[in-house]
Amino acid sequence: KQIAELIAAGEVVERPSSVVKELVENSIDAGASAITVEIQNGGVTYIRVTDNGSGIQRDxxxxxxxxHATSKVHTQEDLDHIGTLGFRGEALASIAAVSKVELLTCAKxxxxxxxxxxxxxxxVDMEDAGCPEGTTFIIRDLFYNTPARIKFLKKDVTEANAVAGVLDRIALSHPEVSIKFIRSGKEVLLxxxxxxxxxxxxxxxGRDFAKNLLPVDYTLHGIRVHGYISKPTAARPNRxxxxxxxxxxxxxxxxxxxxLEESCKGSVMVGRFPASVLHLEVALEGVDVNVHPAKIEVRFVNERPVFDAVYHACKNALQKEDD
Ligand code: ADP
Ligand code: MG
Known part of the structure; x- marks a missing residue:
């Protein structure tokens, strides 16, 4: 049973950034409007995630x-339109299996x-505590009991960069949530x-990059596409x-x-790849998020309308720029 626990844990907890991703997603699912993440040593020895969400009741x-304990999905039907970021009930079990976890929480x-x-x-223990509404997780000494997996970790700076990348994406995906990142004592994102x-x-x-963006907001086939793409002159050498x-x-x-790339063909681009920060709003029934353990890969029930919506949204933004 122990071994099975550890193997399964490997699916979601690969490195510090995967821990941060799961914890911050939980904070968002708990309705937090402000989340602070602090790491030390690339997150290998210390990760703290504090939120002002719903908190967790003692029981x-x-x-x-x-x-497989999740409070978010109850029936087969729920699985067909998942509106929360979490739904497998695996993250906390997996994290706790391979680290030392401290939880401080106060439910509304x-x-x-x-x-x-x-x-x-x-x-280890459960005690009363005075604390503000919300939840703090502290994860110490990741993989302390699975030395083989420590070998797969990269240098601290590389692990910290991966955490930063995860937080950048989460910040961009949730503009309504304030995200603060403290990296080795220094605030690097707010x-x-x-x-x-x-x-x-x-x-x-940064503002320089933002200067080279075109706004996008377009709806086709019930799919809204909004956000920003780069001006053709600010296209990049890679994706x-x-x-x-x-x-x-x-x-x-x-x-x-x-x-995105198809829509820019014909524009005179500096690099081959346009930059984008694009949000798609699609009916929940149209997306299958239950494909990948880290929940990164999604499948559309119907790919064509998604292609068309993104294509025309970007074309439209580029055309406006030309006018
Ligand atoms: P999942 O997110 O798939 O439900 P997790 O293992 O990530 O599974 O979390 C298990 C449960 O713990 C969640 O369903 C939720 O009820 C609770 N939980 C975890 N983190 C928080 C948090 N920051 N605030 C409130 N509840 C939380
Ligand atoms: Mg979760």
């Missing part, structure tokens, strides 16, 4: 760490909060959470600046990428 805490309306510790999947995507583009990429979000979920979508 629900041990269950939350059980595998509760007088007293809880301080819970679980290490290597074993409960988004205002004012709901304006441009604020996040400024915070993540590293192509960001897509579907229903506020960070995704990789070949279809959306292909449509």
């Amino acid at each position: 629900d805490i041990p269950t939350a760490f059980l595998r 309306g509760e007088m007293i909060g809880s301080h819970y510790r679980i290490e290597g999947g074993e409960e 988004t205002p959470g004012d709901g304006d995507l441009l604020s996040d583009v400024y915070a993540v990429f 590293s600046m192509q960001y897509f979000f579907i229903n506020s979920r960070v995704v990789r979508s070949r279809t959306a990428m292909a449509a």
Whole structure:
């Protein structure tokens, strides 16, 4: 059983950035409007995620760490239109199996909060605690009990960069949530959470980059495509600046990428690849997010309308620029 636990854990918890991604997604699902992430040593020795979300009731805490314990999906039907970022109930179990976890949480309306510790999947203690509404997770010594997996970790700076990349994407996917990132004691990202995507583009990429963007907002076949693409003169040498979000979920979508690139053919571009920060809003029934353990890959029930919507949205933005 122990071994099975650890193997399954590997699917979601590969490195510090995967821990951060899962914890921050949980904070967003809990309705947080402000989330702070702090790491030390690339997140290998220390990760803290603090949110002002719903908190977790005392009785629900041990269950939350059980595998396949999710409070978000109840029926087969729920699985067909997943509106939350989490749905597998695997993250906390997987993280707790391979690290030392400290949880401080106070549920809305509760007088007293809880301080819970679980290490290597074993409960250590549960105490009363005074704390503000919301939740703090501290993850220490990732993979301390699975030395073989420590070998797969890269240098601290590389791991920290991966965490930064995850937080950039999450910030861009949720303009209504303020994200703060403290890296080895230094604040390196702060988004205002004012709901304006441009604020996040400024915070993540800087104002110079933002100057070279065209606004996009277009609806086709019931699919709304909005955000920004680069001016053709600001196209890039590779795809590293192509960001897509579907229903506020960070995704990789070949279809959306292909449509973006196709729409720019004929424009005189400096690099071959346009940059993009594009949000797609699609009916929940039209997307299958239950494809990939890290939930990055999505499948559309119908790819064609998605291609067309992205294609025409970008064409339209480029045309406006030409006029
Ligand atoms: P999932 O997100 O798929 O439900 P997780 O293992 O990530 O599974 O989390 C298990 C449960 O713990 C969640 O369903 C939720 O009820 C609770 N939970 C986790 N993090 C938080 C948080 N920051 N605030 C409130 N509840 C949380
Ligand atoms: Mg989750």
